[in-house]
Amino acid sequence: MALLEVDRLRIEFPTRRGVLVAVDDISFSIDQGEVLGVVGESGAGKSITGAAIIGLLEPPGQIAHGTIRLQGQQINGLPNEAMRRIRGAKIGVIFQDPLTSLNPLYTIGRQLVQTITTHTDLTTSQARDRAIDLLNEVGIPAAKRRIDSYPHEFSGGMRQRVVIALALCAKPGLIIADEPTTALDVSIQAQIISLLRRLCQEHRTAIMLITHDMGVIAETADRVAVMYAGRIAEIGPLRDVVKNPKHPYTVGLMDSIPVIEEENDELAHIKGAMPGLQEIPLGCSFNPRCPDAFDQCRRERPDLMPTGNPNQVAACWKYDGTTNND
Amino acid sequence: MVLYVLKRVLQAAGVMLFVAFISFVLFNYVGDPVNNMVGQEATIEDREALRERLGLNDPVVVQFSRFVAHALEGHFGISYRLQRPVKDLIAERLPATLELVFSSAILALALGIPLGIYTGLHRDTWLSRLILSSSLAGVSLPTFVIGILLIYVFSVSLNLLPSYGRGEVVQITGSWSTGFLTVSGWKAIILPSITLCLYQLTLILRIVRAEMMEVLLTDYIKFARARGLTDRAINFGHALKNTLVPVITVTGLQIGSLIAFSIITETVFQWPGMGFLFIQAVHFADVPIMAAYMVLVALFFVIINLIVDLLYFVVDPRLRIERTVTIG
Amino acid sequence: MTINRTSGRKGGFGHWVRQVADHDVFYSFTRSPVTMLAAFTTFVIVFASIFAPWLTPHDPFNPASLDLMEAFTPPVWLEDGTWKYPLGTDDQGRDILSTIMFGNRISLIVGFFAVLLSMLIGITLGTVSGYVGGWFDVVTMRLADAQLTVPPILIALLVDGVARTTLPRELQEEMAIYVLIFSIGIAAWPQYARVTRSGAMVERNKEYIAAARIIGIHPVRIMLGHIVPNVMGPTLVMATIGVALAIIIEATLSFLGVGVPPTTPSLGTLIRIGNDFLFSGEWWITIFPAVALVVLVLSVNLIGDWLRDTFNPKLR
Numbered sequence: 007m008a009l010l011e012v013d014r015l016r017i018e019f020p021t022r023r024g025v026l027v028a029v030d031d032i033s034f035s036i037d038q039g040e041v042l043g044v045v046g047e048s049g050a051g052k053s054i055t056g057a058a059i060i061g062l063l064e065p066p067g068q069i070a071h072g073t074i075r076l077q078g079q080q081i082n083g084l085p086n087e088a089m090r091r092i093r094g095a096k097i098g099v100i101f102q103d104p105l106t107s108l109n110p111l112y113t114i115g116r117q118l119v120q121t122i123t124t125h126t127d128l129t130t131s132q133a134r135d136r137a138i139d140l141l142n143e144v145g146i147p148a149a150k151r152r153i154d155s156y157p158h159e160f161s162g163g164m165r166q167r168v169v170i171a172l173a174l175c176a177k178p179g180l181i182i183a184d185e186p187t188t189a190l191d192v193s194i195q196a197q198i199i200s201l202l203r204r205l206c207q208e209h210r211t212a213i214m215l216i217t218h219d220m221g222v223i224a225e226t227a228d229r230v231a232v233m234y235a236g237r238i239a240e241i242g243p244l245r246d247v248v249k250n251p252k253h254p255y256t257v258g259l260m261d262s263i264p265v266i267e268e269e270n271d272e273l274a275h276i277k278g279a280m281p282g283l284q285e286i287p288l289g290c291s292f293n294p295r296c297p298d299a300f301d302q303c304r305r306e307r308p309d310l311m312p313t314g315n316p317n318q319v320a321a322c323w324k325y326d327g328t329t330n331n332d
Numbered sequence: 333m334v335l336y337v338l339k340r341v342l343q344a345a346g347v348m349l350f351v352a353f354i355s356f357v358l359f360n361y362v363g364d365p366v367n368n369m370v371g372q373e374a375t376i377e378d379r380e381a382l383r384e385r386l387g388l389n390d391p392v393v394v395q396f397s398r399f400v401a402h403a404l405e406g407h408f409g410i411s412y413r414l415q416r417p418v419k420d421l422i423a424e425r426l427p428a429t430l431e432l433v434f435s436s437a438i439l440a441l442a443l444g445i446p447l448g449i450y451t452g453l454h455r456d457t458w459l460s461r462l463i464l465s466s467s468l469a470g471v472s473l474p475t476f477v478i479g480i481l482l483i484y485v486f487s488v489s490l491n492l493l494p495s496y497g498r499g500e501v502v503q504i505t506g507s508w509s510t511g512f513l514t515v516s517g518w519k520a521i522i523l524p525s526i527t528l529c530l531y532q533l534t535l536i537l538r539i540v541r542a543e544m545m546e547v548l549l550t551d552y553i554k555f556a557r558a559r560g561l562t563d564r565a566i567n568f569g570h571a572l573k574n575t576l577v578p579v580i581t582v583t584g585l586q587i588g589s590l591i592a593f594s595i596i597t598e599t600v601f602q603w604p605g606m607g608f609l610f611i612q613a614v615h616f617a618d619v620p621i622m623a624a625y626m627v628l629v630a631l632f633f634v635i636i637n638l639i640v641d642l643l644y645f646v647v648d649p650r651l652r653i654e655r656t657v658t659i660g
Numbered sequence: 661m662t663i664n665r666t667s668g669r670k671g672g673f674g675h676w677v678r679q680v681a682d683h684d685v686f687y688s689f690t691r692s693p694v695t696m697l698a699a700f701t702t703f704v705i706v707f708a709s710i711f712a713p714w715l716t717p718h719d720p721f722n723p724a725s726l727d728l729m730e731a732f733t734p735p736v737w738l739e740d741g742t743w744k745y746p747l748g749t750d751d752q753g754r755d756i757l758s759t760i761m762f763g764n765r766i767s768l769i770v771g772f773f774a775v776l777l778s779m780l781i782g783i784t785l786g787t788v789s790g791y792v793g794g795w796f797d798v799v800t801m802r803l804a805d806a807q808l809t810v811p812p813i814l815i816a817l818l819v820d821g822v823a824r825t826t827l828p829r830e831l832q833e834e835m836a837i838y839v840l841i842f843s844i845g846i847a848a849w850p851q852y853a854r855v856t857r858s859g860a861m862v863e864r865n866k867e868y869i870a871a872a873r874i875i876g877i878h879p880v881r882i883m884l885g886h887i888v889p890n891v892m893g894p895t896l897v898m899a900t901i902g903v904a905l906a907i908i909i910e911a912t913l914s915f916l917g918v919g920v921p922p923t924t925p926s927l928g929t930l931i932r933i934g935n936d937f938l939f940s941g942e943w944w945i946t947i948f949p950a951v952a953l954v955v956l957v958l959s960v961n962l963i964g965d966w967l968r969d970t971f972n973p974k975l976r
Contacts, residue, residue: 062554062558090560090561090562090563091560093557093558093559093560094558094559094560094561098559099555099558099559101551101554101555101558103551106550106551106552107551107552107555108552108555109552109556109570109574110552110574110648110650111573111574111647111648111649112570112573120561120565120569121559121560121561124559124560124561124562124565125560156649156650158649172555172559173559175559176560358822468961468962469958472904472908472954472957472958472961473954473957474908474911474912474915474953474954474957475912476911476912476915476916476931477911477931477954480931480935480938480946480947480950481947483938484938484943484947488938488939488943495939585809588809588811589811592810592811592813592814592817593811593813595814595817595916596813596912596915596916599915599916600935611916611917611918613821614817614820614821614824614916614918615918617824617825619825622818622821622822622825626818629814
């Protein structure tokens with residue numbers, strides 16, 4: 007049984023100009039200890055999916071249909087209080103900007119202790135010991151001394167380590183990391199990624215890593231889901247998606263990553279831009295930009311379908327009729 | 333920390349000196365003080381003698397330093413109209429104004445902050461809408477209209493509460509009298525303090541609400557939610573504390589404003605305070621009282637601002653650091 | 661993922677006008693019955709004030725037409741009331757309805773011109789501060805900060821008090837309305853200066869301004885032609901609420917007896933006159949002008965609030 011299963015999830019934003027579909031019938035799963043990279047342009051629906059999983063969709067956003075199951079138990083539609091007990095305890099979250107994620111007026115120790123005591127039976131002094139352990143674990147030097155410092159006394163990278171420690175407080179089985187490295191310097195990014203990787207291996211924690219940066223995914227993820235305009239275009243093992251992308255959008259995405267060895271002056275790019283939510287075209291949402299589009303692509307919306315590789319599926323009519331046994 | 337306080341105190345002293353100068357100019361050059369003090373039949377020699385005696389022929393710098401020295405001792409000359417030292421007049425009126433301002437400030441804070449938190453947290457309930465609509469009415473109702481309406485309802489129609497004066501007062505020391513020790517004193521302060529607090533109450537309510545709503549949208553609140561903290565811990569621990577800095581600023585200013593608005597309330601209720609004294613001074617161009625009042629009000633504002641600055645320090649750790657960095 | 665159509669101010673007064681005409685704004689107006697009602701009320705009051713000399717049933721300021729025998733007539737629905745004076749008469753037999761209409765006129769004139777003066781001072785100082793910077797900016801903003809800590813009503817009261825002591829007594833009544841406009845106008849400039857300054861600073865760093873500077877256009881022309889139009893939008897929204905505030909200040913000063921004289925009464929003066937009769941039972945002399953004042957201020961405030969919410973959704 008997968009740790010997290012998302013099944014035909016659809017998220018809508020009712021507005022007076024009509025209902026906008028931010029996430030349209032997506033399904034995926036994450037196993038224990040697995041890192042699933044979710045990649046896509048901004049506005050593709052990655053972060054909204056993450057917010058929906060922890061039950062913190064911003065109004066007026068709402069789940070129109072579909073289910074989210076954690077360890078087999080459905081968690082969407084739970085009462086607020088029950089959902090609150092899951093957040094932080096079973097699902098940890100890491101946000102993009104460590105500079106704004108921490109409350110500036112409380113010491114990091116106080117924020118850690120509060121989170122620990124909320125989800126465990128530890129006393130305040132036990133929670134403090136655990137907080138120091140956590141800070142050590144995420145690589146804060148002199149944790150014992152620095153636990154009483156305020157967030158502004160840390161650098162950006164150190165703050166992101168604190169944020170990770172906060173996400174780990176109650177040893178959650180799943181961490182949703184929403185652009186965890188985007189706001190950091192490149193050198194710090196690598197450190198944070200290796201930290202996440204290490205924690206994932208040591209605690210068998212699964213990570214849903216949301217990012218627009220293919221480089222981060224390439225270094226971290228076991229599997230990759232490529233999102234485009236509210237749908238999953240392709241999902242499969244990292245190596246297969248990178249080396250042998252099936253969906254034309256993924257192909258374009260991979261071509262646009264600069265490779266130093268190649269002496270190519272001009273970087274390939276996909277023509278056009280991702281459509282806004284109110285102007286998603288009929289048929290496959292990628293069809294106006296797709297070099298391979300044919301008639302069916304402009305009429306019918308493709309679901310994820312087998313591509314010949316048993317682990318890799320893509321939402322593209324090119325693979326209509328393909329089976330995994332080919 | 334000490335340097336920070338020192339810097340603030342020096343700034344405050346600068347402001348006071350500036351106000352004192354304006355007040356001095358007003359005192360000495362607006363209208364002719366000699367004309368105001370002697371009768372029509374005084375001869376030119378009499379006037380010149382008086383000028384000399386008042387020191388009006390000295391250089392401006394000398395006159396100004398003398399003015400400041402006198403002001404520091406509380407001397408602002410003699411009221412043209414009442415022919416009594418301004419110092420005594422103000423000392424008599426000060427307790428009445430301070431009691432009124434104090435009760436209004438307590439009322440405004442005790443009601444404004446909780447209502448602001450409530451409407452900030454529960455944006456779309458009917459109660460919030462009701463509170464907000466009445467708060468707009470609160471901003472639109474001029475203070476004196478509120479006073480008149482209250483008098484009409486509670487004094488004229490229902491005959492429940494007095495419409496003017498302080499009621500019975502008890503002398504505590506020399507010039508300090510209080511209305512808080514008698515029943516009639518308590519009754520007398522109810523309508524004026526409600527009148528005076530309403531506008532400030534509205535502003536405090538609105539700023540608390542706006543700050544609360546803004547803080548609730550920040551990343552650290554979202555992150556606190558994502559960590560599964562309880563609503564109680566988030567709303568009253570994390571959010572409320574972060575609204576404090578702007579709320580303290582506005583609240584401080586509003587309490588300062590209470591002193592200014594007490595002019596109106598005191599006029600409506602004929603409350604024997606400084607504001608009432610001041611407005612009569614404006615009517616009769618009684619410059620010494622106007623000048624003294626101006627300095628006194630400026631002093632209140634400066635002190636309140638100083639307290640607000642020091643409170644920032646207590647609330648926000650970031651300030652403590654930045655200051656020590658700039659200092660050391 | 662939220663739909664943000666009014667993100668950022670892009671370009672100038674024209675852009676702002678387009679925003680006004682934009683579907684969203686019109687939609688929001690039609691969706692807000694309270695705002696529509698407030699706009700209608702304001703329109704009626706302004707209309708009645710402009711044409712007061714032709715619309716009022718009586719001429720309250722012509723002593724010949726006054727009849728002391730008809731003083732203290734109660735409103736029409738009370739005993740002794742008459743349709744001749746629908747809202748009753750005051751101690752001199754003046755028709756309350758007529759005096760209110762003329763009072764509105766004075767209140768609106770003072771409110772409007774005081775805000776105009778504030779804007780003139782504020783926008784001028786703010787634009788120069790933001791565009792030129794330097795010591796001028798430091799001094800202006802220090803002054804603005806200092807003044808902002810003191811409530812405008814107190815500033816107006818002090819300025820008014822000083823002006824009255826300087827003016828010779830015989831000129832005081834005649835000049836009262838100008839003194840008021842001046843005092844209230846002086847009291848409110850810092851807010852406009854601040855908003856204008858921050859707008860000017862943003863605009864100054866844009867390329868088209870740099871280009872204009874390089875080709876040698878005179879700074880005054882740059883400020884008037886490019887900076888000022890760009891900061892007008894938010895300033896006008898502020899000005900709406902400013903008018904309400906100015907009307908309140910005017911009414912308060914007049915109520916305190918240091919505003920417009922009883923010979924050409926504003927709403928505040930009328931309330932002051934009527935206040936003396938509150939205890940003897942002639943409540944209508946003071947309550948009706950008070951209600952008129954509240955309705956006027958509330959309507960203008962509601963429009964201002966709506967404008968602010970619509971053009972600055974963040975503050976909602």
